[in-house]
Amino acid sequence: MAGNHRYCVIMCGGIGSRFWPYSRTDLPKQFIDFLGTGRSLLQMSYDRILPVVPRENVVIVTNERYAPLVKEQLPELSDDQILLEPARRNTAPCVAWAAYHIAARDPEATMIVTPSDHLITRQHEFEKALRRGCEFVEGRDALLTLGIKPTSPETGYGYIQIGDEVEEGILKVKTFTEKPDRELAKVFVDSGEFFWNSGMFLWRVSSIISAFEEYAPDIASALGADRAAFGTPREREYIDRAFPGCVNISIDYAVMEKATNVYVETVDLGWSDLGTWGSLFDNSPKNRDGNVTQRCKVLSYNSSGNIFAVRDDKLVVVDGLKDYIVADAGDVLLVCPKSEEQRIKQMVNDAKIAFGDKYL
């Protein structure tokens, strides 16, 4: 069965700092039951992939500090399905390690790469798109990305410009553009030629390893120097030594923007990267006052358009608050207008300057 050569790598090492303090260094966003479904975003990502990929072909890549969280949330995975990064190096070294690891087990493998903290509401379309994409890359040396039809001129996403169609719904990629300004994003969306970069990729492990060797040779030589180590007891020690020396770079910058065999499969998945409080608000059910409440009880008076994200059965009582974020995680409380959420990064930084790591 084709499925047995198909693997899924779930990238799970982020710290979700844009959702601070609801997402904290010790409990990032992907480990939280963010949407109140009873499953964390990681668990939802895992559940979502199982119809396409056998359980034993799922690989989680995360920072070593989150090993206990992954094991607690996905107890059915064996230790060799959890790759523990000894340092934060963005997505390119993460993908490279996973590719070498899987290739050692199955040189014929096809690899689906997905973030652990996104939302997809159209499960059936998702499965269809992955199967279609796998078939496409299994027939050729191609790097395939899932492109989402844009619904608004978002400035926080990467945009993919499409070229010629090679099969129905699969097109050559012309360019990548990261985070355009509002005006440019509007031009992109109106043109019909641009799609959002979902951060989900499909390729054969042999294709992505070749691409690393050609476009990111420093990463390929740092991690690929001793390919015999992968899948053996030596792997962990080898990675602990080699991984921290890799450059901190995303897979988009390191490979996708340079490679010539890049394709996009255009999809409509009910997708959100849940990357901002605004997108979380938009994707969450509202109560009758128009507020979103995450895992807390709220008594609200003259208040609407707010998002309350509070841990642990806490009661929130608000009066006269419109369009705010109220986020609480025990020892930190944040109250900030939704329109000012881009300032949160600065706030985290200020908290670090003032109090060290205590509140991160």
Next chain:
Amino acid sequence: MAGNHRYCVIMCGGIGSRFWPYSRTDLPKQFIDFLGTGRSLLQMSYDRILPVVPRENVVIVTNERYAPLVKEQLPELSDDQILLEPARRNTAPCVAWAAYHIAARDPEATMIVTPSDHLITRQHEFEKALRRGCEFVEGRDALLTLGIKPTSPETGYGYIQIGDEVEEGILKVKTFTEKPDRELAKVFVDSGEFFWNSGMFLWRVSSIISAFEEYAPDIASALGADRAAFGTPREREYIDRAFPGCVNISIDYAVMEKATNVYVETVDLGWSDLGTWGSLFDNSPKNRDGNVTQRCKVLSYNSSGNIFAVRDDKLVVVDGLKDYIVADAGDVLLVCPKSEEQRIKQMVNDAKIAFGDKYL
């Protein structure tokens, strides 16, 4: 020495519901280091009285559930200095019990009655006023209240209308008016004839017991039926039986507004009853952004005029908040405009209806 016949009763049984959730049923306002001085309001009230009254003549009256808090905060008091009410019955039964209790020990006693949760900044004036007042009531059968010269038309206070001066700064009381509306309060203040009722009283125990017998005979007969019980091991059991049957009524309504031998000593003590978030804000030092922070660390952006009252070393990060109360006590968070604080009572009630006693 005259001081040895002088006693102070500190009333300490309130629940401070106007400061919910910062003040909670299990840790009311008077037990909190409300002003960040290192001493709770009860401890500050106790410290304040010691220059005037010997330590062993201080009597605390509180609800029995707060016995551990009183003993922890005032460990130097012996058990017979702490009167534990088996039920909440407002100030009249509280004062009556304290009077019988003290009279059993010293029939010649003079009694100062004070709340446990007010602020007085002019300590020297306070001591002078108490000594002066004690001398006054020790010479006659008089019920004396301390009247504060009003500085603004507060609607939350009781007002005392003065009559003829009988000694310098001590005058007959003409009328009491509880919580006038704004317009009437303005007339009161402008007239110069009205003073704020501070809730601090002075009298001989014999005088107040006579007044109870005449004006509140139900309380006098309920608590005074067996005066031989006071000061004996029987007292507690006697009170447990008799006290809950008393009417729930303030000393002002039960006695002061009816008696004819009522006097006011006009004083200027830098007094606040700290009865509202507004008065707490006014009486607290502001940081350079014009916010008041109670026992917490605050990073504020575009925010001023707020009061942050948060327990336990919590970090509060706010943006774009003006003139709000942000109060947090672990499992409850309140965010409410300062101008709407009179609604908090309703919020507490709503929380009770929705969740029972859990968040009170």
